Amino acid sequence: MPKSQPKKKILVADDDPGILDALRFMLEESGYQVDTTVDGETVAKMFEDKPDLLLLDIWMSGQDGRDICKALKAQDSTRHIPIIMVSANKDTERIAKEAGADDFLAKPFEMKDLLSKVAFHLQAGK
Amino acid sequence: MKSVANTKRQLTDLIQLGSHHSAIIDSSADAIISKNAEGIILSWNRGAERLYGYTAKEAIGQPITLLIPSEYGNDFPRIMDRLLKGKKVQNYETKRRTKDGRILDVSLTISPLKDASGKIVGASKIARDITKQKKLEQQRDDFISIATHELKTPVTSIKAYTQVLKSVFAKQADKRAVEYLDKMDAQLNKLTSLISDLLDVNKIQNDHLFFEKEPFNLNGLIVEIVEELQRTTDRHNLVMELARSIEIVGDRDRLGQVLTNLISNAIKYSPHGGEIIVKTQVKPDQAVVSVQDFGVGIPEDKLASVFEKFFRVSGPKQDTFPGMGLGLYISAEIVKRQGGQIWVESQEGKGSTFYFSLPIVAN
Numbered sequence: 001m002p003k004s005q006p007k008k009k010i011l012v013a014d015d016d017p018g019i020l021d022a023l024r025f026m027l028e029e030s031g032y033q034v035d036t037t038v039d040g041e042t043v044a045k046m047f048e049d050k051p052d053l054l055l056l057d058i059w060m061s062g063q064d065g066r067d068i069c070k071a072l073k074a075q076d077s078t079r080h081i082p083i084i085m086v087s088a089n090k091d092t093e094r095i096a097k098e099a100g101a102d103d104f105l106a107k108p109f110e111m112k113d114l115l116s117k118v119a120f121h122l123q124a125g126k
Numbered sequence: 127m128k129s130v131a132n133t134k135r136q137l138t139d140l141i142q143l144g145s146h147h148s149a150i151i152d153s154s155a156d157a158i159i160s161k162n163a164e165g166i167i168l169s170w171n172r173g174a175e176r177l178y179g180y181t182a183k184e185a186i187g188q189p190i191t192l193l194i195p196s197e198y199g200n201d202f203p204r205i206m207d208r209l210l211k212g213k214k215v216q217n218y219e220t221k222r223r224t225k226d227g228r229i230l231d232v233s234l235t236i237s238p239l240k241d242a243s244g245k246i247v248g249a250s251k252i253a254r255d256i257t258k259q260k261k262l263e264q265q266r267d268d269f270i271s272i273a274t275h276e277l278k279t280p281v282t283s284i285k286a287y288t289q290v291l292k293s294v295f296a297k298q299a300d301k302r303a304v305e306y307l308d309k310m311d312a313q314l315n316k317l318t319s320l321i322s323d324l325l326d327v328n329k330i331q332n333d334h335l336f337f338e339k340e341p342f343n344l345n346g347l348i349v350e351i352v353e354e355l356q357r358t359t360d361r362h363n364l365v366m367e368l369a370r371s372i373e374i375v376g377d378r379d380r381l382g383q384v385l386t387n388l389i390s391n392a393i394k395y396s397p398h399g400g401e402i403i404v405k406t407q408v409k410p411d412q413a414v415v416s417v418q419d420f421g422v423g424i425p426e427d428k429l430a431s432v433f434e435k436f437f438r439v440s441g442p443k444q445d446t447f448p449g450m451g452l453g454l455y456i457s458a459e460i461v462k463r464q465g466g467q468i469w470v471e472s473q474e475g476k477g478s479t480f481y482f483s484l485p486i487v488a489n
């Protein structure tokens with residue numbers, strides 16, 4: 001009998017509760033464990049739970065998502081965790097990459113694009 | 127006797143001309159400053175006194191770096207370098223510091239000063255205060271960012287729910303529900319592109335539409351877009367007649383936007399289905415892309431206005447065509463910025479062919 005894999009943990013940070021809820025629905029349906037927050041300040045703290053991947057909005061209440069990303073990538077303990085930056089503005093793709101993000105997704109996104117990027121970066125993280 | 131009188135008159139004329147020029151410079155609202163090749167200020171008009179706060183006495187003899195805020199880097203050597211190559215500096219936007227420490231946004235136009243032998247011995251600069259203008263531009267940029275975010279946010283969550291529901295119902299093999307959700311998703315995509323169009327128009331107006339400049343394969347782009355749009359219609363047959371493959375230097379995404387707009391219009395205005403032909407022609411200095419449909423066509427008296435902002439096809443037969451009338455306006459702007467031209471041939475009832483040309487940069 002094959003050993004069942006533990007569910008991968010995804011942390012979603014976005015300033016809009018509607019998007020958090022929809023993303024939770026979408027990711028849980030696909031078999032992931034999901035934690036969410038609207039508050040930029042708590043992202044660093046929630047990282048202590050060691051999520052397997054972070055979906056981070058560039059616009060966060062309280063903090064710029066790019067600063068959060070830079071800070072997490074600067075720390076040895078969190079650098080390896082893949083971060084996908086999400087934003088309504090497709091022109092900021094380059095800026096997101098410069099912040100050290102592993103990937104970028106423009107809103108509104110196609111579910112298949114989100115899921116395939118999440119799956120890809122979780123694989124790569126192994 | 128005559129020559130002395132002549133010389134006297136010439137001298138008087140010269141002096142008058144000199145005073146006239148001084149009066150012009152002095153009365154100008156803009157700051158006009160001249161400096162030598164080492165950057166020492168030689169002249170300083172009243173506009174400069176007003177703009178920077180230093181009197182002519184305080185400024186003349188000082189290095190121009192007096193005005194340059196150190197935290198923004200010293201751009202004077204670069205400016206001088208450009209001038210020494212004989213190039214003018216026009217409407218160069220930069221920052222300068224006033225006597226009382228304020229940082230201003232200024233627009234500079236600088237010309238080289240030459241001596242009798244043609245050697246460049248200094249520079250003459252006209253500076254205009256654009257601080258207020260810059261502040262307004264920043265406010266507009268901020269508004270555009272916020273507006274994009276606010277409008278796309280609810281659309282994002284609705285789209286996410288729609289797609290998850292679709293996969294849930296698909297698993298339950300509920301075909302009807304899947305069909306309805308597909309239609310909802312298509313409408314959401316329409317809404318998203320309307321929002322993007324509105325914001326693009328705003329950016330165009332504020333001259334904030336940025337264009338990448340990268341080489342890409344034209345045929346590759348066309349194939350990609352045609353395949354994508356073919357999937358949106360089963361009543362239309364998108365056909366490609368492409369000439370040899372060439373490389374274009376420009377913004378691939380934006381030109382893809384133009385193609386998408388033209389082909390979507392072709393589909394929209396052929397309500398009974400039919401063929402849509404996408405063709406390319408390669409000429410020595412340009413590539414011409416055309417999109418031909420056999421749909422409703424455009425009345426002759428409207429042909430001149432199709433590329434205008436807010437132009438929409440209207441009339442008793444055609445007021446079921448949705449749209450804000452921005453697509454062609456944006457496409458025209460994009461093509462223009464790429465150095466090309468856009469035009470249309472059409473016959474009411476027979477169909478239309480939209481053309482756009484793109485310059486080919488010789489290698």
